Amino acid sequence: MDAASVATVETHCPYCALQCGMGLRPAAGTGEGASGSVLEVVERTAFPVNRGALCGKGRTAPELLAPGARLTTPLVRDHTTGELVPAGWATALDRVAEGLRRTGARYGRDAVGVFGGGGLTNEKAYALGKFARVVLGTSQIDYNGRFCMSSAAAAQHRAFGLDRGLPFPLADVARTGCVLLVGSNLAETMPPALRYLTELKENGGRLIVVDPRRTRTAEQADLHLAPRPGTDLALALGLLHLVVAEGRTDEEFIAARTSGWPAARAAAMAHWPEQVERITGIPVPQLREAVRLFCDAPASMVLTARGPEQQAKGTDTVGAWINLCLATGRAGRPLSGYGALTGQGNGQGGREHGQKADQLPGYRRLDDPAARRHVAAVWGVEPETLPGPGRSAYELLDALGGEVRALLLMGSNPVVSAPRAAHVEERIRALDFLAVADVVRSETAELADVVLPVAQWAEETGTTTNLEGRVLLRRRAVAPPPGVRTDLEVLGGLARRLGHAKGFPADPEQVFEELRRASAGGPADYSGISYARIAAEDGVFWPCPAGSGASEAAQGASGAVAGASEAVAGAQTASGGPAGPGAHPGTPRLFLDRFATPDGRARFVPVTHRPADEETDAGYPVVLTTGRVLAQYQSGAQTRRVAALNAAAPGPFVELHPRLADRLGIADGEPVAVVSRRGRAVAPARVSAAIRPDTVFMPFHWPGEGRANTLTNPALDPVSGMPEFKVCAVRIERLDGPA
Template sequence: MRDTVTPTHCPYCALQCGMNLTPAPDGRAVEVSERADFPVNRGALCGKGRTAPAVLSSSVRLTSPLVRSEGGALVPASWEEALARVAGGLGRTRAEYGADAVGVFGGGGLTNEKAYSLGKFARVVLGTSQIDYNGRFCMSSAAAAGGRAFGLDRGLPFPLEDVPRTGCVILVGSNPAETMPPSLRYFTELRENGGTLIVVDPRRTKTAEQADLHLAPRPGTDLALALGLLHLVVAEGRTDEAYIRERTSGWEETRAAAMAHWPEYVERITGVPVPELREAVRMFCEPEAAMVLTARGPEQQSKGTDTVGAWINLCLATGRAGRPLSGYGCLTGQGNGQGGREHGQKADQLPGYRKLTDPAARAHVAEVWGVDPDSLPGPGRSAYELLDALGTDIRSLLLMGSNPVVSAPRAAHVEERIRSLDFLAVCDVVLSETAALADVVLPVTQWAEETGTTTNLEGRVLLRRRAITPPEGVRSDLEVMHELAARLGGDRNLEKGFPTDPEEVFEELRRASAGGPADYSGITYRRLAEENGVFWPCPAPTDGPLDAGGPGTGTETGTGVGTGAGAGADPRGADGTGRPGTADG
């Protein structure tokens, strides 16, 4: 119906902007309109969001499975033939070389339901430890630094609407004016409210042009810059000694690293003049509240984890973590980069951010899955290591929602490794550069053709709704895993553990995540349909049914609850403030 409007979310970046979809007059596409009720973008959409329906066109996508012919070309095939070939290829490798000779590679654009099912599929159906996803190329340094400092990997521990209400923001290695345009309003409002914006970027970007202070360090010297700022914080007596004493550990080691980076030395390394260093410290420390937000710039460096850790230490030393309108956050990039790693795509994690090496975590998830905990494989290789092992230790690969021939580090080398595989199966919407190398390509549904949840950069779990019917000949990734589980499971009836209804998958995800750091057990499709997202962790109430829902730790009131390790948590996390790094220029 022309008057049917579906409220949903953009498929692209981690803002997951709200939008409305209305069937186009021809009935074969949708039109995008603003959705002002969603608090993240408040109706604003960038060019990618407004043109997102273009990728739904059947003229630019696959609508039939493709298999490699004897002549070497990819030719159309039935779903039965294609699925049989995938099951045969993966099964032969497993039988001949062992389960870990089969790899699984996912993507940060998959819904939570798909990411969860893919992790379960790898470990239960294939029995392999060799699973990871392209989110490793995004913010893994920030994830490691956040885990080290706070005991938790989370993009923003506060909603974006807190940004205009703080006193100062240091934005490190990010250009939201071009990468996340709807978010720029928050930084504009910050300045309108009397706050200040410091942008750290070697380039004079559109975002840097709007800053009160632009620090332009030489590429690769962000670590020295952060340590130099911390040096000045100490030297000028701006540390929060009570906070450091009561809520952190490792301060003496961190302080020593900072004091080795005196201003003139840092200026020689970074090229940032000493007066600008001093001005940045003044702007950051004088307000009652302040934030540091990092992105790919400092994270994708050879010492990315130490670099992010140094910026976190700046927040901790000044008492800015775990307090209202203050703290450290990471601007996650991919659409579901946050949720995509929370529930099992990462090589070392089980659903709910549980560690695969934790016996209690294994027991909990194994019970939900109906398997023996001892049957679950241990941690496998991380993303690049996995890709680098293709054709040697890993002989076959199932790839879903990624195009590593284009996006992976050392892409030419990765392409060489992919070409050396015994078997490659790809699930994708189009014939990507990686899919063109596959033995089997399976055409799958995409954002407006399926329902599922995503988790944006704030940790806000959202419901992305189906608005149109997918083209004939296309199936969902959940259907693919269901069918492959039936073919690879023998007489174990494993397909029963892989439902094709996304809400049914989410109900199991809730149980599997219950009690974990990323607890979704109090979130339901009903709540997501009625509310503008629910922040995790959101445990189910202890004195009521699981479907009663919980309050969530984040709110739209902008309190900053959940900063660092979560509401009420000690920001020291597992092992203190984080280890300092040393700069070598």
């Protein structure tokens, strides 16, 4: 154990976008905990987001540090046996560099792809995007965060000119009057955040939950609306129709701070309540009650998550909920607004700084000439050498083995997590060359030509950006095991082998300093943020330009500047710690004075309901929706290696209503097959009245025959590139034999 781990180290959980604060200290006893980990978790009660609370995943996270739970040596594919065998780092990196170089030389630079992860730190995401565009010269880079909140990001950008998960701190949620929570089960996906909804109700506020299942979160609601999956857009339009019909619009706010209302109003008025009831299955009296609760409160918020976002019309669906906020004056005001609950640990920062197909660091557009000039100057290259926008995540995966012949993949497991997963697995197998850098030997790593073992959260320092836009510092608490390197060391080693001796340092703080320069003046301006400042202030909210001067925080594609940093900040309070004289305070709350559009007004976008890409029929009469369970996380590559979490959630299941189970003759615990147009999954039945009779639910954390994403539909949102994970048509088949 190195000197850094002698005392308790303040850091953050490696899992979801809450990025809960925690402490790490040496395990008691022999120097290792019962699981073999050298560290144990200590509550960090002073950190404002979770105030010491942690879920089971966070409390057991050190178990993944144990050598038996993770990779500790590079592996290369033996061409004779076909097996992955141990190798030295020089051999492994040489083989990766040669595979990428050979493919690019033979088929062109865009034949080499890069696929990143929403759990990578800001430094690693930044370096990966730079590596793809400068070293490989490829446009083919995207990341699994595309499957997280890309629809919400696109909708926020259309309406507000800027996307940040929450434009206000989580603490504001407990102080508003009404929260309309759409498609989120916080009790299982972000348990420490549930306290904000509990405090909301203790303060006299009201909670409306929209979910086709009566989840543990929905149980807390004053009103639970259970729409048919894929009809959230009609629901939002129906509520806005009632707002207009009942005279509940805020005409003064609409006139002073928005544009485009007449067209959006006309679109909403075409969705009358009885029609919305037929589409969604929600009775008109419940629609009216939702409007009453939302509008009678002195302040209100709409918070969305993957439910409405992971649809082929996700951008329009989120846009409809934003329209509801704007029409009622519930945006750009204290304790009111729209926010998206980012899911992955660094889903926010990961796309801000360059591993998304169409973005450069600082949330700059890759097709903006001014943005290209700025970033190219920081990188020391000519702007014209930077490739243009590439394919979105699923499109990139679908192109593997065809136009994209080699892939460098860091921190993702698409064999389990991607839609139409069996097809994606086939495309990965068709590659000429695959290199995977990961902490564990995931299902995707099993298919690789080279597997590189990399350090994880407690073994390296770096920043992440949580769902509030709060930039945080994860600190190294222990050295990685011998034979393990950091992702930054991997990228530096590959860059040198590919002819770039400089520009890819292994020191994360050095990378962050370059990131600050690259982001300066962009919408996600980090130039006023430093490691020391983050440590002093429990995180800093972006945008935070250097000094107190102007920031181009809201430039549109035209390059028109929306003004100084106040254009997106409004009246602010300091983020909590000493920042030095003249320093920008950071931006906890966006849009209080103006929105980040060229004219400072929020934009209504007219949207109209349309059916899901795939509707039920006689052959596939039931709707499948997917999601997470409390004890597992994402593809399960990490959590399935923790004994306590596996004991709590040992495998997949199919949740179905008693009426559907009776009709099919299915008993609780009996194995059933779920069949879609893309494949077949088998798992035990879980009979529950908490789900709609026309809907079944499967969690997506497991590979093999219970892989839920074998079934899901890759139909893409035309704006965001988000696949339609949350709704597809299936049939249920009864099987014989034990569960």
